[in-house]
Structures are given as structure tokens and as C-alpha cells.
Amino acid sequence: MVVSVELDAREVEWRFARDQAIRAFAYNGEVPGPLIEAEVGDTIEVRLTNSLPQATTIHWHGVRVPADMDGTEAVQSPVEPGGVFEYRFVVPDAGTFWYHSHTNETEQLERGLYGGLIVRDPRDPAFDDERILVLDDLKLDDEGEIAPFGDEHEHHAGREGDVRLVNGVLEPELEMPAGTIERWRIVDAANTRFVRLSIGGRPFEIIGTDGGLVPQARAATEVLLTPGERFDLAVGPFEEGERMEIEALPYDRGKGESERERFATLRVGAADASRTEIPATLRQIDPLVEADAEPTRTISLKALMHEGHHQRADPVRVGECQVWELVNETGQDHPFHLHGFFFQVVQENGTTPPEIVWKDTVNVPRKTQTRIAWLPDDRPGEWMYHCHILEHHAMGMMAHFAVVP
Numbered sequence: 001m002v003v004s005v006e007l008d009a010r011e012v013e014w015r016f017a018r019d020q021a022i023r024a025f026a027y028n029g030e031v032p033g034p035l036i037e038a039e040v041g042d043t044i045e046v047r048l049t050n051s052l053p054q055a056t057t058i059h060w061h062g063v064r065v066p067a068d069m070d071g072t073e074a075v076q077s078p079v080e081p082g083g084v085f086e087y088r089f090v091v092p093d094a095g096t097f098w099y100h101s102h103t104n105e106t107e108q109l110e111r112g113l114y115g116g117l118i119v120r121d122p123r124d125p126a127f128d129d130e131r132i133l134v135l136d137d138l139k140l141d142d143e144g145e146i147a148p149f150g151d152e153h154e155h156h157a158g159r160e161g162d163v164r165l166v167n168g169v170l171e172p173e174l175e176m177p178a179g180t181i182e183r184w185r186i187v188d189a190a191n192t193r194f195v196r197l198s199i200g201g202r203p204f205e206i207i208g209t210d211g212g213l214v215p216q217a218r219a220a221t222e223v224l225l226t227p228g229e230r231f232d233l234a235v236g237p238f239e240e241g242e243r244m245e246i247e248a249l250p251y252d253r254g255k256g257e258s259e260r261e262r263f264a265t266l267r268v269g270a271a272d273a274s275r276t277e278i279p280a281t282l283r284q285i286d287p288l289v290e291a292d293a294e295p296t297r298t299i300s301l302k303a304l305m306h307e308g309h310h311q312r313a314d315p316v317r318v319g320e321c322q323v324w325e326l327v328n329e330t331g332q333d334h335p336f337h338l339h340g341f342f343f344q345v346v347q348e349n350g351t352t353p354p355e356i357v358w359k360d361t362v363n364v365p366r367k368t369q370t371r372i373a374w375l376p377d378d379r380p381g382e383w384m385y386h387c388h389i390l391e392h393h394a395m396g397m398m399a400h401f402a403v404v405p
């Protein structure tokens with residue numbers, strides 16, 4: 001099937017709370033932009049019209065698109081004001097993805113140019129209900145408008161604001177029926193904010209991440225999302241009348257411990273029948289390499305941070321398995337995002353992770369190293385990786401590289 005979407009990027013007044021609004025940039029006047037939904041194997045075609053006062057592009061975060069549809073400056077000219085561009089690609093994988101501007105990102109994402117993209121597989125486990133929660137924050141000035149961009153502090157520490165949003169709304173109240181289990185697809189769309197997510201401290205099950213379902217559901221009471229990352233959770237069942245806070249627990253990403261902060265409130269309504277059964281095995285994922293595989297390449301995040309700016313990394317060849325050691329000698333965590341390909345985390349600071357999952361963004365905590373493995377499938381062209389703290393990316397914490405036949 002072909003899923004056709006028209007996206008008009010334009011300036012709007014974004015009312016994120018009853019008494020608070022800002023001048024925003026939005027797709028079709030909505031923040032987040034329209035939710036794009038498809039089934040595995042569908043073709044998505046998006047006609048982007050740029051009605052903004054500045055150039056823009058769209059990156060399809062996590063989707064294995066052909067290189068020329070990736071939305072970066074390496075593969076297309078930015079769409080100038082008044083211009084139009086058509087993106088067209090097949091969605092080969094089920095999962096929770098998102099789309100966002102890839103031009104002047106620090107400003108364009110902060111102002112609202114992002115949206116969710118869900119790809120379903122008919123064999124996905126059935127839940128009583130499903131929702132997507134796109135997390136974001138806003139940094140406002142004293143007048144309640146978007147604070148100016150690009151001060152020195154932001155370059156280094158990133159940009160975080162005190163306004164916390166779920167699906168473009170200030171700390172909303174969500175509701176779900178008692179006795180049911182829902183699939184929550186969570187996206188961290190913030191410029192910099194890390195979210196150590198808790199749902200009232202109650203247990204939930206992690207059933208998916210960036211690259212779709214995980215092999216086995218895993219019980220947890222919290223999960224850390226860094227900018228760009230997604231987690232799918234099985235949430236509930238709760239009892240009627242319960243109320244809990246959906247919040248970020250304190251986390252130190254190298255800038256001191258953050259406060260405990262509320263994103264939303266969950267209210268449990270009258271009971272409903274449940275038909276949810278989570279299978280013991282959600283999916284099989286074969287490891288790409290042995291746990292002790294030697295790196296084929298080492299990437300120093302410190303060097304990337306200080307010397308990055310439009311640097312070129314060595315090409316990789318289609319079909320040649322890559323094992324990359326991401327070394328973070330800096331004093332802060334960096335979420336590493338690889339465009340266009342999923343990877344497996346082979347080692348986290350010398351330890352083998354409990355299970356193999358598919359990721360496109362992984363936090364590399366400060367003073368540690370993370371080893372990833374990935375296979376360049378047959379999509380040659382220009383690709384890139386970068387830190388998904390957008391201010392770091394803008395500062396040049398990135399590299400382009402070619403996948404060659």
C-alpha cells in the first residue's frame with residue numbers, strides 16, 4: 001500500500017497550555033506533526049512544502065530509507081522557503097520511529113518540527129489499546145517566548161527547559177481503563193533532555209526499542225531515554241481510581257543530578273475487559289558477531305566533539321560487518337545516533353548486555369565505552385553519525401561517511 005502524506009511546515013501559534021502559547025514551527029499546524037502510520041512493506045510518500053521563513057529538510061529517524069531520502073545536507077539540498085520536496089521510501093521494519101527537521105535542528109526541533117511514525121506488523125502482539133507519547137521540553141524566556149538560541153552554555157551543555165510536554169501539551173492528564181494493558185510507544189524528541197522515565201514507580205514491561213520488538217519482554221520500573229531514543233512499554237493493569245505521576249527521575253548525565261520532574265499524570269478510570277497476552281518470545285534476533293569480537297574501528301567521542309565539524313570518516317563496504325568501539329572520554333554522556341542502519345550493542349563498558357536488541361541511538365555514558373556491531377546492507381550512498389544532543393550536533397559532533405558497493 002502507499003501511504004501519502006502532505007506536510008506543510010509553517011509558522012503557527014502553538015498553544016501548549018490553556019494560558020501559554022509561543023510562535024512555533026509545525027507540520028500542518030500541529031505539534032507533534034501528524035502521526036504517520038503504515039504497515040511493514042508499505043511505501044510512504046511525503047510531499048513537504050516549506051512555508052517557513054528558513055530552509056528545512058526531514059530526517060526519518062530509524063527508518064532504513066535509501067541514502068538519498070535520509071534528509072541530511074549530504075544527500076539533498078535544503079528545501080528553501082516556498083519550495084517543495086517529495087520523499088518516497090518503503091518501510092521495511094516494524095517499530096516506533098519519528099521524523100524531524102535535519103536543518104537548523106536546534107531551533108527547528110525546539111520550535112516543534114517533529115512527529116511520530118509507527119510501522120506495524122500484522123503479527124505484532126495485540127494490546128487493549130495503544131498510544132504514542134512524544135516527550136519534549138521547551139526553554140522559554142521571561143516573556144514566555146522561546147528563549148534565544150546558541151549561547152555558550154548551550155553549545156557545551158545542551159539546551160534544556162523547564163516546560164515539559166507530552167504530545168505537545170504541558171504536563172497533560174492521561175486516562176486509561178482499569179484492568180487493561182496498553183502498548184505505550186515513547187519517543188524522546190527533546191533537544192537535550194534525558195528522561196529516566198517512571199510511571200508512579202510501578203512495574204511495566206519493556207517490549208521494544210528503536211528497531212522494534214525486543215526478544216523477550218523485560219520487567220522494569222524505570223527506563224532511560226536519551227534524545228532520539230524510543231522504548232515501547234506494556235503498561236498496566238491498574239485499579240480504578242489510581243493516580244500516578246509519569247515523571248523523570250533524577251539522573252546525572254555529567255551536569256549534576258537533575259530534579260525529579262513531572263511530564264504527565266495518569267488517571268485510571270472504570271474497568272474494561274482485557275484481551276492482552278504478551279507472548280514469552282516476542283521475536284528472535286541473532287547476534288551479528290561474537291560477544292568478544294574485536295573492533296574494526298574506534299571512534300573517540302572527545303575527538304568527534306572537538307574536531308568533528310563536517311569531518312569525513314572512512315567508508316564502509318556493503319556486506320562487511322562493522323564493529324565500532326565508541327569511546328567517551330568526555331565528562332558528559334552522549335547519545336550516539338547512526339543514520340539509516342540498526343546496530344546491536346555488543347559490550348557496555350566491557351560487559352555483555354543481557355540481550356541483543358536493535359538500536360539506532362545509544363547513550364554512551366561519560367568515561368565509558370560502548371561497542372556496537374552493524375551490517376551495511378545494500379543501500380550505498382552518503383550516511384552519517386552524530387551526537388543526538390542537538391547542540392552538540394550543531395557544534396560539529398558528527399561525521400559523514402560513505403557506504404560503498
Ligand SMILES: [Cu+2]
Pocket residue numbers: 333334335387388389392393397
Ligand atoms: Cu553530545
